[in-house]
Amino acid sequence: MIIWSGWGMLSALIAAAGLFGSVLLDPALAHSGIPTPTGVVLVWVAAAGFNWWLGTRLNNRPGRELLDPRIGQIVVLRGRHTLSWIPMQYYSVMMVLLGALAVLGAMHAGSSGHPV
Structure with a gap:
């Protein structure tokens, strides 16, 4: 069950776009001679940076002051x-970790002799 408030659901959509972008960009970069993990890192860092910027911008807006x-x-x-009760900018850390795990997986697959 996914629970969000405000625009928090955008973090999941940004992560999905990062995953989709890395799947599309990685083969194109590998075809042009750029190492495979580079595209994954670039996409996940860009997604994490955008998510952090958007989350801090939305969550640091000034509040409305009312007199009770x-x-x-x-x-x-x-x-x-x-x-899920976590401010959306903190999901950027998870996105960077996912990018690092993808790179480690690609390096492990490359070192074991299997094609990446």
């Missing part, structure tokens, strides 16, 4: 953008 007449104090209402 019953207690006479100011209450700040702020929107949150989360995926």
Whole structure:
């Protein structure tokens, strides 16, 4: 079950786009002579950077200040953008780790004599 608030679901969509982009870009780069893990790293770092930028931009917006007449104090209402209760910018760390795991998998497959 996926639970999100605000625009937090965009983190999953950005990760899916990163996966799709790495699947498309990797063979094209390998065909042009660039090593296979390079495309995966570039795509995942770009996806993580965009996700971090978007998440911090959305979650650091100033809140709306309201005066509570019953207690006479100011209450700040702020929107949150989360995926499974985790702020969306923190999913960027997971995206970088996925890119690193993909590179390790490609290096392991390449060193074992199997085609990448």
